[in-house]
Amino acid sequence: MSATLDAAAAPIAIGGVAYEVVMGIECHVELKTETKMFCGCRNVFGAEPNTNVCPVCLGMPGALPVPNRLAIELLVKAGLAFGSEIPAYSKFDRKNYFYPDMPKDYQISQFDMPLTQGGVVPFWLPDGTHGSCRLTRIHLEEDTGKSSHASRDGRIAGSTHSLVDFNRAGVPLMECVSEPDIRSAPAAVAYLEALKRTFVALGVSDVKMEEGSLRCDVNLSLRPVGQEEYGTKTEIKNMNSFNSVRRAIESEMARQAEILENGGRIVQETRGWDEAAGTTHSMRSKEQAHDYRYFPDPDLTPIEFAPLDVTRLRESLVGLPQARIDRFVSDDKLSIAQAHQIVDTPGLADYYDAATALTEKPQATANFVLGDLSRLANETGVPAGESRLGVESLAEIVALVEAKTINSKTAKDLIARVWSDGGSPREIVAAEGLGQVSDSGAIDTLVAAVLAANEKSVADYRAGKTKVMGFLVGQVMKQSRGTANPTLAEERLRAALGDGAE
Amino acid sequence: MASGDIDVAYVAKLARLALTPAEVERFGAQLGALLEHVDRLAALPVADVGATAQVIAQSNVMRDDVVRPSLDRETVLGGAPERDGAYFRVPRIIGEDA
Amino acid sequence: MSDATAVEIARSVNAGESSAAKRARAANDRIAERDGVIGAYLSVTSELARTHAARVDARIAAGERLPLAGVPLAIKDNMCVTGTRTTCASKILADWIAPYTATAVQRLLDAGAIPLGKTNLDEFAMGSSCENSALGKTANPWDLGRVPGGSSGGSVAAVAGGEATVSLGSDTGGSIREPAAFCGVVGFKPTYGRVSRYGLIAFASSLDQIGPIATTVADAALVYDVMAGHDPMDATSVDRPVELASPGLREDLRGVRIGIVREFALTELDPAVRAVYERAYADLEKLGAELVEVALPTAEYGIATYYLIAPAECSSNLARFDGMRYGLRVEGRDVGATYEATRAAGFGDEVKRRILIGTYALSSGYYDAYYVRAQKARTLIAGDFAKAFASCDAIACPAAATPAFAFAAKTDPVSMYLMDYYTIPMSLAGLPSLSVPCGYVTPAGGTSPMPLGLELSAPLFAERSLLGIAHAYERGTRHAEARSIPDLPRTAVAR
Structure with a gap:
């Protein structure tokens, strides 16, 4: 089911042969908990270096991990939102490799029995087509600390030493692994946006790429259209915004296409995105054997989900954004851009839904919600739902406009006035004679x-x-x-x- | 299972242990002898036996998402081999690709 | 030796007849007098002992009653105690100061115990003689030319040599029981998960367990009762009520069925050693026990199983000693070179061997053949015990095949690994198991009689029953009281 009817997935002509791009995405998403995955240190961004650390998250001799229940539940909710299966039995494994920002020199992760398996992420592309991408799994692991490299340009190359802050070490991280279903850069971005809006709506994560609470790696390869087997892939890392994801994909597609065009072969490797240069560069360095020696972490017990627990978590999922988007587009006949904008603004979809229930005029309501209301929300810093313009007031205004009792100018003024001062628009119009003069x-x-x-x-x-x-x-x-x-x-x-x- | 086929140099690399050629040879012989002893496990009928990771069967041991005090930074960095202000200072990370 | 037991000390301090301060001073003097020849301690925490003693006395004066009031305690140096050097007898941690205290230790300190110091061990608890310590040499108080056993050699020698009333050891494959047998004291490994491992520097996480070492079973029970129980900081610590062992101490073995393991034939032992164990079994019977033969057909696979599982876990547990955040660093040209140089310089040969074998057993292509197969063998071994316990309350067998051997007697690693032949199967099954003195033999070439230990093991969580049986045996035989260790040369320790 790699079925994105994706107009942007136009074939690339290489040497007279039509090629398509095949992508799978691995996302690391920091979970929104008070504390870290295996200890009681705070999970916050931007604290003074090395202040949210303890024997456990510093990997001190003798310290032991105890898993955070909330993190496990958040991850399961994320999976349930995409229809993932929650296996009855799951466990933590150790992934063994050395790195200076990884305190124990192994990462507690999940190898063969992740918390969720399968699932599908549906999304709309900007051109109005519908796409989807299957999830392979979502598993739970711990984040590493953060190293900064002391060199002139801040890059690893040429540095004399590194500085490490372990505040992030042990922050709960879910890794969402997708199937190679993505066929264009816009689809990749639409997929990521769909993940983001779901995680935000569920309170699973802040999903702030600029703070690193969402990081993604894109596995990308090209193959002739119609060919079943995949081409050699590269893994692209270090993108810090959805826009850079799009640019990095386009750049890497072009790079691979050029190599193939010239009769060359793609080298399987990890490539870093360079935002300033607008290109990817090889991150290959001294070859290190990758033999992670996974084994079940003997410090932790397995996780067994009873059907009741899964039901409880499933029932806690309400107002999933994708369902709303689908409804706004197909029932309310809003544009995809309008639907995304309403759903992506915190609280706005609830407001819109409540107002539309009263007005029964979705398009007119959406115009006000995305126009005057959004502008006022920006100017005043107060979301529509917390202003004095209740949904009943907006419904009155919509009705007055529809009945041609007031014109749009009056409507605009009324909205601004009721937003800050409250009151019934209908009564104001009557009392002040603001009704449209049609005599x-x-x-x-x-x-x-x-x-x-x-x-x-x-x-x-x-x-x-x-x-x-x-x-x-x-x-x-x-x-x-x-x-x-x-x-x-x-x-x-x-x-x-x-x-x-x- | 075949005994004595341990590539000590490769394993030492994975384990990040620098070994001299003499150590590679000595450890190789000693580990070969141990593996020979260990090979007796091949005689056990384990096809239908479950693996024991933990002898006391427990599951779902978790904690609530409640903050506990962290360590004082001076205590943390006081034990570091090298520090730089508020940070741990480590040698340059070259050729280390996580 | 006529030293007071922990039970007696706690009673007298609680009664105001003695004080914790007095006990701390006396214990400290004893260490100063003897440790120069025994070498049980890696560090003596006199100042900590003094402040703790003062605190205990203040609490007693305020009307509190503490189960371990004023009891001098030695702590194996693989357990964290805030502000103390905690070394694992390794160069890689030689100067590391722990910033927190292990749960088990904290419980004993809260109950009034006095922390005398940190004791020697085989580096990272890997060994059976204490000779693998990188930081000190510990002698067997019965014969200074012999090893105390290991890995808890320092903790056992401290108690045997009168340098501590009780001590804490850790047991992964026999590290409490084998040295306890070698030094003629009681060494007890509780059920896996019964005592918190938080703050115990891990060797093999699925096997490690802290336990008490004492001169009497009653003292071991007293310490166990204080430290056993669930700890929210250790996810493998078992959350079920503790059955206190002290009230279950008994004087006879009427109605008790003791299993004698068919596969552990005494005929393979040296005749003098064999005679001691035959006598021990006879004594159990004389005390009222019914001896029944039980089968542990897979026990002989214990060592092979153990030497895959324990090193595999250790290879991962010891990765963190990399010179980045704490401990030794030997600088190289980059991070990779620093790791390799630090670990090469910081770990001794035995630790390196186990890291290598464990890394190998987990590595790609060998994981199923070695590690998974060993885990399955572990299932079979535990299953054999479960079957055996259907027909008995406890199993009796030798704790070790020989008395303590001379220093440098065992140079081949595998022959050293075989020392734990009788203790490893119980560890793999997670069972509570102990060694209690059962007699003496004078080894060939030796000058003084050396103690032997009887190992008693019970079903999971049957600590109360096990200690009760051991107590009856101890009271009925009085082996520990039959002899005393030869006079030690007196040398003051300069510290």
């Missing part, structure tokens, strides 16, 4: 006054400069304090200026 007699009075006060514009109009009509309509609106029906105003202006025959 031609009243409008004719205003038109006469405007024409009398703007002789030059009248002359210009008659001389063929019909553009001044906009100005004249504006003057009528101004005279009416914004309540005039602008369409009617223009009609009466034309009539007064002698275009009445039109």
Whole structure:
């Protein structure tokens, strides 16, 4: 089921043969817990170096790990959100290799019995097509510390020594491994965004790439369209935003295509993305044998999930973003961009859903929610759901506009006013006479006054400069304090200026 | 299982132990002798036997997500072979590809 | 020796007849007098002992009653005690100061024990003679030319030599029981998971267990009762109520069935040693026990199984000693070279051997043939014990095939590994098991009679029953009281 109907997955012509790109993605996502995976040190970003450390996460002699229940449950929830299977039995293994920022010189991870298996991540591509990517597994492990390299350019090469901060060591990390189902850079980004919005919605992770709470490696290869076996892949690392993921994929596709074009062969290797250069570079160095010697961690007990626990966790999943997006697109007929924007703004989908239930006008509601409400939220720093503009108020405004009782200008002003001061838009309109004036007699009075006060514009109009009509309509609106029906105003202006025959 | 086929130099590399050629030879012989003893396990009928990782069968031992005090940084860095301000200082990481 | 037992000391200190301070001073004087020849301690924590003693006395004065009030305690130097050098008798940790205290130790200190110091061991608890220590030489107090056994050689020698009333050892494949047998004291390994391993520097995580060493079974039971029980810091520590052992100490063995292992034929032993064990079995019967033959057909695979599982776990557990965060660092041109130089210089040969064999057993292509097969053999061995315990309450056998041997007598690693022939199967099965003095033999070429130990083992969590049986045997035979260690040359220790 590598079925992304992905328009961006256009074949690449290499030497007259059509090639396609095949990608699988491994994401490391830090879980949002108070404490680390195996000890009670705080799991926070940006603390003073080496302050959130203890014998356990520093791998001190004699210290022992005890797993964080919440981390395990968060991971299982993440899996359940994508329909993963939760095996009845799971265990922790040690992955043995030496690295200075890994305190025990082994990483507690999961080898052959991960917490979740399978699952599918559906997503929409910007062009309106639907795609999906299968998950192989999601497993739990511990993060490493962070090294910084003391050299002129901060890179490993040429450094004289490194400095290590272990605050991050032991932070719970879930690794989401995908099947090689991704066929284009936009699909890769859409897949990552789908993961991100689900994890954020479930409270599983902050998913901040800039803070490193989501890191991803892309395995990429090219093969002739129709060929079953995969080409030689490279693994791309070090992307720090979704945009750099896209750029790195495009760059690596081009690099591999060029090699194949010239009759060369792809070397299986790890390549680092260089944001500034816009290219990937080989991270191969002195060959180290990779023999991780996985074995069950004797310091930890297996995890056995009873069906009841899984049911409890499944029932805790509400308002999954992908289901909402699908509903917004197919039922509410919103655009994919609108649906993503509503779902990706914290709290906005709930607001939109509640308001639409009252207005029964999804598109009009979405326009207000993504337009005026989002602007006000940005300006005031208050999300729509916490402003004084309740969904009932918005529904009243939508209804007033639909009934042509008020015009859009009045609606905009009302929204801003109720946002900060509260009150019923319907009552305000009634009390202050803000209703749209659609009475031609009243409008004719205003038109006469405007024409009398703007002789030059009248002359210009008659001389063929019909553009001044906009100005004249504006003057009528101004005279009416914004309540005039602008369409009617223009009609009466034309009539007064002698275009009445039109 | 075949005894005596232990590649001590390769294993030492994995274990990050520098060995002299004399040590490789000596350990190779000693480990070969042990492996010969260990080979007797081949006689045990284990095809249908489960593996024991832990002799006391327990599962789901976990802790609540509750903060406990961390160590004082001076204590932590005081025991380091080398420090640089608030950091552990380690030799340059060259050719170490995690 | 007429030294007071822990039971007596705790009683007198609680009663105000003696004080913890007095006990601490006396113990310290004894160490100063004797440790120059025995070499049980790697560090003596006089200052810590003094402050703890003062605290205990203050608590007693305030009306508290403490189960181990004023009891002088020696701690194997693979257990962390805040502020003390904790070395594992290894160059790689020679100067490391622990920033936290092991749970088991903390429980004893909270109960009023006085920490005298940290005792010698085979480096990282790997060995059976204490000769693998990189930091000191410990002699057997019965014959200074002989080894105390290992790996808990220092803790055992300290108790046998009167330099501590009780001590803590750790037992992975026999490291408490074999030296206890060699030095004529009681050494007890509880059920795996019964005593927290938090703060015990790991050798083989699925086998390591802390246990008490004492001159009497009652003292061992007293210490066990204080430190046993669940610890939230150790996920393998068992969360079930502790059955206190002290109330179960008994005087006879009526109604007790003791299993004698068919495969552990005494005929293979030296005749003098054999005579001691035949006598021991007869004594069990005389005390009222019914002897039954039990079969442990897979026990002979114990050493092969153990020498795959324990090194495999050790190869991973000891990876962290890499010169980056603590301990020794031998600088190389880069990180990789520093690892290799540090570990080459920091570990002794036995540790290196076990790291190598364990790394090999876990490595790609060998994992199933070695490690997984050993885990399956472990299942069979544990199963044999379960079957045997269907027809008996405890199993009796020698703790070791010989008395303590002379220094440098065993140069071939495999012959040293065979010393644990009788103790390893119980470790693999996680069983509570102990060694209690059962007689003496004068070895060929030796000058003084050397003690032997009877190993008694019981089903999982049957500590109370096991210590009860051992107590009855001890009271019925009084082997420990029958002889005393020869006079030691008195040399003050300069520390």
